[in-house]
Amino acid sequence: MSLTVRDLRVVFHTGRGLVWAVDGVDLDVGPGEVVGLVGESGSGKSVTLRAIARLLHSHADTTGQVRWRGQELLTLSEPAMEQIRGGQIGMVFQEPMAALNPVLSIGLQIDEVLVAHTDLDAKARRRRALELLDQVGIAAGAARLGQFAHEFSGGMRQRAMIAIALAANPQLLLADEPTTALDVTIQDQILRLLLRLKDELGMALLLVTHDLGVVAETCDRVAVMYAGRICETGTVRDVFRKPHHAYTQALLRAMPSENTGEDFDEHARLVPIPGMAPRLDAPSPGCAFTPRCTVTEPRCGVERPVLLVEGDRTSACYARDRL
Amino acid sequence: MRGRLALGFGCLLLGLMLAFAAFPDWIAPMDPLAFDYEALIAPPSAAHLLGTDQFGRDMLSRIISASRVDLQIAFFAMIGPLLIGSLIGLTVGWFGGLADVLFGRLADLVVTFPFLVLIIAIVAVLGPGLTNMYIAVACVGWVSYMRLMRGEVRVQRGQDYVAAGRVLGFSTWRIVWRHVLPNSLRPVLVYAVTDMALVLLLGSSLGYLGLGAQPPEAEWGVLIADGKNFFTTAPWISLGPGIAIVAAGLGFSLVGDGLANLLDVKR
Amino acid sequence: MFVLARLLPGDPVSAMLGDRATDATVDRLTAQLGLDQSIPVQLLQFLGGAVQGRFGDSIAYHIPVTQLIADRLPATLTLTGLSMVIALVLAVPLAFVAALQADRWPDLIIRGVFQVGLSTPIFYVGLLLLTVFAAWLGLFPVGGYGDTVLEHLWHLFLPALTLAFSFAAVLMRSLRGAILSVLNAEFVDFARAKGIRQRLILFRHVLRNALIATVSLIGLNVGSLLGGAVITESVFAVPGVGRLMVDSIFARDYPVIQALTLALAVLVSLAFLLTDIVQMALDPRVGR
Numbered sequence: 106m107s108l109t110v111r112d113l114r115v116v117f118h119t120g121r122g123l124v125w126a127v128d129g130v131d132l133d134v135g136p137g138e139v140v141g142l143v144g145e146s147g148s149g150k151s152v153t154l155r156a157i158a159r160l161l162h163s164h165a166d167t168t169g170q171v172r173w174r175g176q177e178l179l180t181l182s183e184p185a186m187e188q189i190r191g192g193q194i195g196m197v198f199q200e201p202m203a204a205l206n207p208v209l210s211i212g213l214q215i216d217e218v219l220v221a222h223t224d225l226d227a228k229a230r231r232r233r234a235l236e237l238l239d240q241v242g243i244a245a246g247a248a249r250l251g252q253f254a255h256e257f258s259g260g261m262r263q264r265a266m267i268a269i270a271l272a273a274n275p276q277l278l279l280a281d282e283p284t285t286a287l288d289v290t291i292q293d294q295i296l297r298l299l300l301r302l303k304d305e306l307g308m309a310l311l312l313v314t315h316d317l318g319v320v321a322e323t324c325d326r327v328a329v330m331y332a333g334r335i336c337e338t339g340t341v342r343d344v345f346r347k348p349h350h351a352y353t354q355a356l357l358r359a360m361p362s363e364n365t366g367e368d369f370d371e372h373a374r375l376v377p378i379p380g381m382a383p384r385l386d387a388p389s390p391g392c393a394f395t396p397r398c399t400v401t402e403p404r405c406g407v408e409r410p411v412l413l414v415e416g417d418r419t420s421a422c423y424a425r426d427r428l
Numbered sequence: 429m430r431g432r433l434a435l436g437f438g439c440l441l442l443g444l445m446l447a448f449a450a451f452p453d454w455i456a457p458m459d460p461l462a463f464d465y466e467a468l469i470a471p472p473s474a475a476h477l478l479g480t481d482q483f484g485r486d487m488l489s490r491i492i493s494a495s496r497v498d499l500q501i502a503f504f505a506m507i508g509p510l511l512i513g514s515l516i517g518l519t520v521g522w523f524g525g526l527a528d529v530l531f532g533r534l535a536d537l538v539v540t541f542p543f544l545v546l547i548i549a550i551v552a553v554l555g556p557g558l559t560n561m562y563i564a565v566a567c568v569g570w571v572s573y574m575r576l577m578r579g580e581v582r583v584q585r586g587q588d589y590v591a592a593g594r595v596l597g598f599s600t601w602r603i604v605w606r607h608v609l610p611n612s613l614r615p616v617l618v619y620a621v622t623d624m625a626l627v628l629l630l631g632s633s634l635g636y637l638g639l640g641a642q643p644p645e646a647e648w649g650v651l652i653a654d655g656k657n658f659f660t661t662a663p664w665i666s667l668g669p670g671i672a673i674v675a676a677g678l679g680f681s682l683v684g685d686g687l688a689n690l691l692d693v694k695r
Numbered sequence: 696m697f698v699l700a701r702l703l704p705g706d707p708v709s710a711m712l713g714d715r716a717t718d719a720t721v722d723r724l725t726a727q728l729g730l731d732q733s734i735p736v737q738l739l740q741f742l743g744g745a746v747q748g749r750f751g752d753s754i755a756y757h758i759p760v761t762q763l764i765a766d767r768l769p770a771t772l773t774l775t776g777l778s779m780v781i782a783l784v785l786a787v788p789l790a791f792v793a794a795l796q797a798d799r800w801p802d803l804i805i806r807g808v809f810q811v812g813l814s815t816p817i818f819y820v821g822l823l824l825l826t827v828f829a830a831w832l833g834l835f836p837v838g839g840y841g842d843t844v845l846e847h848l849w850h851l852f853l854p855a856l857t858l859a860f861s862f863a864a865v866l867m868r869s870l871r872g873a874i875l876s877v878l879n880a881e882f883v884d885f886a887r888a889k890g891i892r893q894r895l896i897l898f899r900h901v902l903r904n905a906l907i908a909t910v911s912l913i914g915l916n917v918g919s920l921l922g923g924a925v926i927t928e929s930v931f932a933v934p935g936v937g938r939l940m941v942d943s944i945f946a947r948d949y950p951v952i953q954a955l956t957l958a959l960a961v962l963v964s965l966a967f968l969l970t971d972i973v974q975m976a977l978d979p980r981v982g983r
Contacts, residue, residue, distance in 0.1 A: 143867075161886050183893070191890030198888075203881035206900050208907060210979055221891045252980040269889065540967075541960045544922025545940065549956040552944040624951060629816045633926055636818045639943055659822055661829040670819045677814030 113169035128333035141320035144330035167177035195275035201262035212250030222273035332393035337420035435686025440470030441679030449496035454657030479664035494646035501631035508566030509611035513573025580612035717826025750954035771935035778858035790870035821930035838932035875903035
């Protein structure tokens with residue numbers, strides 16, 4: 106494994122008390138692997154990603170282990186962490202318009218990554234920037250380098266952000282809902298682009314999304330998150346064919362089936378998940394999904410199911426065998 | 429929490445100033461106009477807590493008696509612009525049209541002139557003195573209140589309750605006077621408190637320049653001007669009035685900020 | 696200003712000459728100032744003259760008003776320019792400290808000091824600095840303007856510092872707010888995700904965006920700086936237009952006051968224009 110996350114916990118100190126956003130997450134990403142981290146908004150998946158890259162602000166307490174190629178990231182010094190961020194681990198955000206600095210040219214925003222992580226001189230950096238734009242499919246790169254984010258279209262902005270993230274040839278790309286803000290047609294282009302670049306550069310990809318369709322299309326393995334905890338993990342094929350957690354099953358039933366793999370039951374009706382996303386300021390002693398679950402048993406609400414390992418799958422649900 | 433603390437401190441300062449202004453004879457240790465030839469330009473002592481000026485007048489007593497004039501300045505230099513500006517803002521904000529455009533342009537024109545320079549120019553025409561200063565401030569200061577009021581009224585005009593009032597057959601007069609005005613007034617009043625700090629500083633500055641309150645009327649700015657020739661040798665003459673201005677200004681601005689926070693008024 | 700002055704009660708001629716003036720003197724001056732004409736005619740004459748740059752002669756100095764103002768303007772411009780620089784030098788780092796330490800002690804102290812600064816009249820700040828640094832410590836000249844450019848700056852430092860104080864307070868307050876909101880912007884997180892230095896993020900990504908939000912405020916405050924210059928120049932005896940303004944009032948030099956008021960308004964308009972240009976240069980989203 107190149108990235109190993111163990112018992113990751115993030116607590117936010119807010120004006121109205123504590124919020125347990127990430128509550129003991131275990132996660133593995135192997136070299137060259139594409140792992141999907143899937144869940145509803147507020148499930149803690151984006152916070153997990155930011156905690157891995159240590160991007161959370163000072164009002165967040167992060168504990169646990171994040172091992173990257175044998176190095177513990179959570180205790181690393183800030184300068185050493187800066188070397189890894191953008192160097193070995195690249196990151197793509199959800200909303201390119203917000204993530205790109207509005208008043209700095211795209212060229213400068215690519216260049217500063219190269220300045221930080223390579224020894225290239227100005228000329229070579231410019232050549233590299235042009236090469237990157239070409240790689241992510243932005244034509245007329247020389248003219249584009251001097252332009253600003255507002256002069257790009259939505260898809261082009263996302264391509265530019267990917268170019269920035271890949272500038273220093275990272276071995277792992279953390280992508281936080283990279284297609285959510287885009288039109289459907291462009292979503293597909295960007296996903297294909299990410300997969301192609303992953304193969305070309307031989308890097309691993311940790312993809313955070315709320316869209317099971319995206320997971321089915323792109324990922325090797327998937328981890329399902331609910332209320333700051335991992336429900337289950339496994340290969341996409343296994344999990345989609347036979348979920349081991351009631352929440353995963355509910356999620357799969359709530360999405361149209363043609364995206365979910367070739368063997369899925371095509372006649373199943375869409376079943377929305379009842380109830381609302383859980384509050385994170387008062388974690389339940391049991392499984393957080395209990396109030397919305399249709400297959401509960403008495404112990405679900407009081408005793409938290411532990412994550413059971415079974416071959417290359419893990420799951421934390423008492424109803425696993427009844428699903 | 430700290431916001432409340434600042435507001436409390438501001439109220440305390442203002443309360444002190446109000447007490448000075450309300451009962452100067454009571455609080456002041458001696459007659460502010462009494463000459464003490466035994467103690468000319470005397471440094472602070474037990475007899476004269478803040479020292480005396482070149483005529484031996486007790487500085488503390490003079491400062492306390494001057495507080496009445498300065499608080500008057502803070503009030504009168506605020507109320508004129510407030511009334512004129514709010515009335516214009518209410519009218520043009522509600523009715524719009526040509527008057528709105530004209531007053532908008534006039535406001536644009538007025539703000540191109542540096543505030544203080546325009547005030548001084550008008551005072552120059554009218555002649556120095558407090559009354560003329562109030563007139564000058566009213567001529568210039570209405571702009572901020574008009575803009576503020578106009579903006580609020582435009583917002584209120586689009587609210588559902590106005591349409592509901594119309595449907596119920598209320599007269600325009602009644603809707604504006606009973607509903608729109610009270611709802612628009614809050615930010616205006618909060619601004620007015622902060623504005624009192626600004627006009628207090630303005631008034632004392634004009635007093636210092638000799639354009640505001642005229643001696644022998646005791647006003648903090650005038651007191652400082654009186655003492656400025658002795659500033660290096662007898663700093664206490666000017667120091668006391670200065671601290672009084674800072675305290676009063678701080679009081680108004682802290683209370684203004686505190687109210688803005690408390691009432692959730694955006695600046 | 697012209698219209699305001701005419702519409703208000705009070706007669707400039709009697710204000711100028713005082714109560715003891717003879718009727719003949721009053722008539723002569725009235726005619727000399729063109730005040731015997733009707734108000735619209737006066738306005739046209741004044742505006743016509745103003746367009747051609749004719750403002751008449753100063754009553755006190757007996758030279759053309761335009762020349763008088765031109766002689767005095769450099770000192771005022773240097774003073775306001777210098778104070779703007781000082782205010783920025785003070786406000787930018789302090790705003791950073793305050794924003795990065797938001798609601799902790801350094802922030803509270805910085806904001807507290809500036810709050811007191813905002814409540815202190817300019818002339819008083821001036822008197823304090825004058826006494827401590829010029830009179831007691833002898834570090835700076837007590838007043839005046841000097842002869843060479845270096846001397847000008849030397850003489851104007853304390854006045855500029857005086858003037859800068861309240862402006863720095865306004866600037867700091869706004870910049871602190873802007874920095875706080877920019878620090879929460881997504882592009883700052885993305886910049887951190889790129890692994891570039893903290894300092895570079897602050898200066899390149901945060902400061903630039905925060906300054907853009909503050910530039911318009913700088914333009915809007917040029918008027919109060921010029922107003923403050925009137926007071927500061929009086930305290931420090933700087934031979935600029937501000938002091939000229941106050942002197943002219945006591946000399947009842949009406950043409951000077953009128954022309955000066957207009958000239959300062961033109962300066963403010965120029966500052967607004969300059970602000971727009973700077974804004975355009977800093978912010979690629981504006982114009983182009």
